[in-house]
Amino acid sequence: MTHIAVDSPDQTVSVRDTFGLDVDLEVPAFSHRDGLVPEIDPAYRFNREVTLALLAGFSGNRRVMLQGLHGTGKSTHIEQVAARLNWPCLRVNLDGHISRMDLVGRDAIVLQEGKQITEFQEGIVPWALRRPVALIFDEYDAGRPDVMFVIQRLLERDGRFTLLDQNRVIQAHAWFRLFATANTVGLGNVNGMYHGTQVLNHAQLDRWNIIATLNYLPQQDEVDIVVAQVPQLDDERGRDQVGAMVELANLTRQGFAAGDLSSLMSPRTVITWAENSRLFGDVGLAFRLSFLNRCDEIERTIVAEYYERCFGEELAEASDWSEAT
Template identity: 40%
Template sequence: MINEGIKLNHLPDIKISVVDTFDIDINAFIPAFSKPNELVPQTRSGFQFDKQTTLCILAGLVYNKRVLIVGQHGTGKSTHIEQVCNRLNWGCIRINMDSYLTRLELVGKESIAIQQGRPVIKFKYGLLPWALKRPVVLVLDDYDACKPETKFIFNKLLEANGEITIPENGRVIKPNACFRILATSNTLSGGHVGTFRENPAQLDRWNLVVRAPRLSFNQELKLVNQITSKTIHVNLVKKIVELARVLRYLEKRGKLSLSFSIRSLLAWSELSIILNSIGEAFKYAYLNKCERSDRLLIHKKYIEVFGSACSGKCT
């Protein structure tokens, strides 16, 4: 439960360099908060900021634009938003937009309370009105998994001078000057299990829609090296990244049913240290999640890359 008494600075009070903060070659300074608060995400050291995605997020924060990031699961869409907020000391709240989420949970509902010994009906506000009144970034995670009828709550809020109206008590809640709303989505077509096709009227309300890019081989290599901290030989680290990319290519060609996401790559790297076995770690991080019919091909590719079956120490 979020602390109602949390104290937040209501306006950015410093400016920071884009090139120094995000390693993006742009001579610009952007507003930020000088001090963090409880809602600022934790720092992920060594995070690699994609230029296009970072600039779109910054545009959303600085110019109050609605930003939707689309990309396959495990590519770090939500983490990217969090890490930008971290560098700016901007509070951030994530809502998981699953299909069970309802209007009552987002906006609020009437409930019975006891006052002076008598029952009275009071309106209990949900997370959305709470966030609107504060200088926070609201991230709608897995936006495509939310039912279309629930998304209509956001229609007015996503417009230029967005606000929400509470029919139960007639209140109109206007957002704080530093309230921002962003979202992430795996697909716009509803092609994944448990997702819904985006309504064109809804989609039209997002000012910027950015496609989360895949990392390059060297970027993935850098990520794995940061996790393993040279405890795994450099040649084996390269093979870990190589196999991940081979499996990703096979999934794209329709040969495998499960993609090898960046999240799986990070999990494999971490488990390799914990278990002191690249092969065992691979089984738990990826192989055991796959369909039985896919495992023979995956084993074959593992042997092609590593020269042996899924076993062996990190040497």
């Protein structure tokens, strides 16, 4: 495992200067970086409410869950806060392959002085718990029940973690921090968008100190983010193009909310579309390859109408779809 350079924060930083928020706060931070600290994205834009919630997690040892629709940058937001605090960060995706043994540990056969012996190999949780690490559980609402009850122990106020196989109790490091991201608030796959998500135990949800929401941004903020990621579009013409892209994305989100569409464009999809438009030199082709081809065939006519409304031109092949339907 990676060595942690410093055992505890050794400085404070200004929230105003570090995150660009109009708040007079100082938060603890590390002066040195190690291999677990995420890289800083200088173009990243911080959401005020979410940033303050995450900073409460880092500075006040609050357990913070970040909930929101896909592609809104929930995990990235946590990482970018950690990056500016030089806080070591470990992300674990709770997909169906993560087991209780992965989190807790298991007995393994190892060679020692030429002999095979059985030795306990600690899992992710005990390793992180004893260090000043921000442990992030991604796709928290997709975790298996046996895994979720392991995590429930970490949410207790005293933070103690019992290794039953070793008859040991681990006391959490004073600067260990716990975060999670989820697409739902424990309600499961109610709208068909998030297959594999589970209905969460509400007693466990109640143990999270803060639940913040990160959804889609105002249009101009989203335009700024896309342009920051694709700087070749940072001129008047490029910004107009990105503005039309974000406007179309908002129409798909409204269409989804109204039940007209079964899929929507996330900010991640808009960035991919902008990148592909530079690659192909054709906004319409890039749109088809980035989003339209994943839509249900009977819905493509609606999406093509959105495109025409935003760009003032008909999307190629749209007339063929109209005749087919």
